[in-house]
Amino acid sequence: MEATITYRPDAQKTPGLFDRILTREVLLDICQHVTGQSRFRVVKDRSTYNRGRLLLVEYEGMLNYVSLSEASINGRNSSLQSVPTAINMFYADQRLNKRLCYYFIPHIGNAFTDYHLFVYRLLMTAGVDFLNIGNYYQQSILPYRTIDDLIIDRRENQTSNSSNNSSYVSKTSDKIQIYAKTYGASKYESTLLAVAISHIADRPIDLFNICEQDLTRLPQASMNTIENLGNISMHYTSLFLDKREYLQQTDRTELRSASYLYNLFNRLGSKKCALCGCEIPEIIQGAHIWGVAQISRTSNLDDDTRFNHAVSGHNGLWLCQNHHKLFDSNIIMLDNDGFVRIKDSLVTDNVAFIRNTTFKPSLDFRVMSDEFKGYLARRNETVDLIHSQRLAV
Ligand SMILES: [Zn+2]
Structure with a gap:
């Protein structure tokens, strides 16, 4: 039995591109990798529907979606763009016996940067079989x-x-x-x-x-x-939807906004407590500096301005649940220069606990943007910094 290989000869912008890339030798190699044998026939798909860098190999009732690498690999996204197209077509295909593969055509450029490796691991995790990665990269890559x-x-x-x-x-x-x-x-x-x-x-x-x-x-x-x-x-x-929800609240003391968290990710990177370095995502939260309730109590602000302050990525830190609670209760404070302070009236044992669990005496300077400092100053208008002491580590 022979395999049937189907591909579109024309790329979206380059007529005949795949006819040039998919030489007899390349097709034979793909056929052998996919089916374990060498006989195949070629069907050229003349439809104009964009299939990305994809060919299909049908053999013994099995449909193989083969996504092809670029011939010239330069940008970080170049190899990535057409794969989801193949994945989408794969999932849209109702046939049962199917598999998704990735094949490196002969290429120039570095196909194995850290980012490419990350993408390949994602693809493997998604169930994509790499047909010939061993020819180009000697270390093992795992899902x-x-x-x-x-x-x-x-x-x-x-x-x-x-x-x-x-x-x-x-x-x-x-x-x-x-x-x-x-x-x-x-x-x-x-x-x-x-x-x-x-x-x-x-x-x-x-x-x-x-x-x-x-x-x-x-x-x-x-x-x-x-x-x-x-x-x-x-x-x-979207900011639009988040704003609508925010404005519908009568007291506006809460903000449940995925946009706010996204803005924090963008500014601070992945979740990591700013005061102890904990990176367990389950217990790290986005903590407002100038609090949502405090913003809503501030006069002379219109609703749009209030909302923009409430979702700003500069108006927040990642804190673990303990530090978030300590911060919101003003047991731990941050002075306007970003130094950690502890409330004076705390009993000695509890001061010792905070010292033992708070490893950073001050915030990382990269966090201290001008906007962030502005929010800190607004917060501290209502915080009793006088009756507190710097955390000495
Ligand atoms: Zn912490």
Whole structure:
């Protein structure tokens, strides 16, 4: 029996591109990797529907979606963009016997930067078989086994990449959260993160579409895929919607805004307590500096201004539950220079406890933006800093 290989000869912008890339030799190699034998026939798909860098190999009732690498790998996103297209088509295909593969065509450029490796691990986690990675990369690459593996790797990956503004993954004790950028190249990454996380999630997943000015959301094909996965709930969040909810409250002392958390991620990176360094995502919270209730009590502000202060990424810190509570109760304070202070009236034993669990005597200077200092000063207008002492470490 021979395999049937189907591909579109034309790329979206380059006629005949795939005819040039997919030489007889390359097709034979793909056929052997996918089917374990060498006989195949080629069908050229003349439809104009964009399939990305995808070919199909049908053999013995099995349908293999093969996503192809770029021939010239330069940007961090170049190899990533067409894969979610293949994933979406794969999930939209109702046939049962199917598998998703990735094949490196002969290429120039570095296909194995830290970011590429992160993407390959995501793809493996999503169930993608790499047909010939061993020809190009000698170390072993493994799928993520747990969501914690993925969060830690993501964190390291994001620290090394100065241009943030991408998607974030976190978890609480009962849910996993994906804050998914829906704009530009990030939408591909968001789709891939969702599919990968769906495969290893040990609890339900909330995916927040972080919308830009208007109500952009992930592309329909990606939304369909995510719906098919079965364990992800989609939420739509935007400043517009968050503001409407905020303004509907009569007292405006609370703000439940995924946009606020997203802004904190963007400014501070992954969850890490600013006072003890704890990185257990389940117990790290976004803590307002100039509190939402305090903002709403301030006169001479219009609603828009109030809301903008309440969701600003500069108006917050990541704190563990203990430090958040200590901070909100003004048992621990931060002076206007970012030094930690402890309330005077605290009994000695409790001071000792705070000293033993608070490892940072002052905030990291990178946190201390001008806006942040402004919020700290507003907070401290109502905080009794006089009757407190600096935490000596
Ligand atoms: Zn802490």
